[in-house]
Amino acid sequence: MPINVWDYLREYDELRDEILKAVDRVFSSGRLVLGQEGIKFEREMASYLGVAGGVGVNSGTDAIYIALASLGVKAGDEVITVPNTAVPTVSAIRTLGAKPVFVDIRDDDFLMDVAQIEAAITPRTKAIIPVHLYGQCVDLEPLMRLAEMHGLKVMEDCAQAQGALYKNSQAGSVGHASSFSFYPTKVLGAYGDGGMVLSNDEAALKLARSLRFYGMETQYYSERHGYNSRLDEVQAAILSLKLPLVNGWIDRRRQIAERYNRGLKDSGLSLPAENAHSRHTYYVYVVEHPSDRDGVLDRLAKRDINCNVSYRWPIHIMRGSTDLGYREGQFPVAERKAQRIFSLPMYPHLKDEEVDTVINVLREVV
Ligand SMILES: Cc1ncc(COP(=O)(O)O)c(C=O)c1O
Known part of the structure; x- marks a missing residue:
């Protein structure tokens, strides 16, 4: 038998009955998109992280650009991150028409070298994305101090860091907002695609909620340019049962x-x-x-x-x-x-x- 880098089939074997029950509950509920399962899972993730709220979206990539846009990043802005990340960190920045600017990483933990950020800041810099790669956290305290000094937003890319701690705080609870991926291989993986924006900033959460739904706040009326990016009810129900x-x-x-x-x-x-x-x-x-x-x-x-x-x-x-x-x-x-x-x-x-x-x-x- 080959030994593979990752596999979900043993997990499915263990959780099969519960997963199928959750799927049946959704299918029988009469509501397949943006219903109670999504709302419940958003609350559970926010409470797991200890932040004000979460907005379920279709993927970790969407979570990044929706979070950045919710923090005010626009076309022409610069966003500082690292070159040793998954392509989506960078493609999400580019989706907004913003420019990714790189700094190198540390030799010991493969993570963003916070000491190099100041030299990369220009008048166009708007945000920094620390990527908590492989399951541990970038040194966030000096990063937050620097961001505050320069009036920049910090959006933690937590796709690989569900459940990681920075000192005593959950990854994703320290910056101005954070993005999670529930791609199946992740520590908390869906049985399909999924993602979430989390934040303590109520205004950013409200904007993220509108951006994932065509920029609407009222049905069929768009307040701003937005997207279609929703965490569907089936994935939310499965993620809810896996979170504990x-x-x-x-x-x-x-x-x-x-x-x-x-x-x-x-x-x-x-x-x-x-x-x-x-x-x-x-x-x-x-x-x-x-x-x-x-x-x-x-x-x-x-x-x-x-x-x-x-x-x-x-x-x-x-x-x-x-x-x-x-x-x-x-x-x-x-x-x-x-x-x-x-x-x-x-x-x-x-x-x-x-x-x-x-x-x-x-x-x-x-
Ligand atoms: C660091 C990082 N950021 C973003 C993403 C994008 O997540 P998704 O595949 O859910 O769009 C991933 C996952 O591939 C990732 O590892």
Whole structure:
């Protein structure tokens, strides 16, 4: 049996009856879009994070641009983020006609180097997107101080950080707004697409609610240019039943990470470091090989162990970013990491025996 980087079938096996009951409840309710299930799940997510409210949308990508627009980002504005993120962080900025501006990352935790932000601020800068990559948080306190000094908005991209803690706060509760993805692989994954904007700012929440629904506040009357981006009732019902299980699943992810840490010590791989201010959820467990990452991946695949690379190319050197005017060499840490990193199988239903097989085979092939 291959061991894959991620799989949801064991989870489905465990939750099948409850999921099918939830789907049937929605189908029998007479309301398939923007009904009680969505409202209930928005409240539950807001309460999990400890913020004023949430607005369910169709994806994590939509959550980013709707959150940014709700904070006042417009065409021509600049938004500072990192080049080692999922493409959607950047495509969401561009959807608004705003310009992504990159800063490099830290060598120790792969996250935005807050010390580099000030030099990237221009009169056009409107917002900063810290991406809480892999399941731990960017250092938010100095970032919020800097943002306040310059009158900038902070929108936390929490697609990979459901349940992560920054000091004692939930990821997504510190900035002016945050975006979540419920793409199936995520720590809290739907059985399809989904996302949410969360915030303590009631005006931003009201605007997000209008933007996800054609810019309307009253039926059939648009107040502003808007979109169609709604979290459907079926996904909301499934996410609602999964949310109470998330903390236990994160504990299991952390156990698996500890097992990898013990088993791969002195293996020749660099192992992920947990930074001092986060509680890491290990959405992904990322290791580095200094010189032969792709060779290691090939040898693992031949032994039926399928890993992943997130991400193989930093965004500033992708063809799709040519018009942004960046060149290779500008963000050396992100570029070096992209050549060395890969992620090991990680999901809560992975068995200890499988983790041990990954460890043993890895030690042989490195
Ligand atoms: C960091 C990050 N931001 C944004 C997204 C976009 O989320 P979605 O796939 O739900 O649009 C993802 C997920 O792929 C992500 O990992």
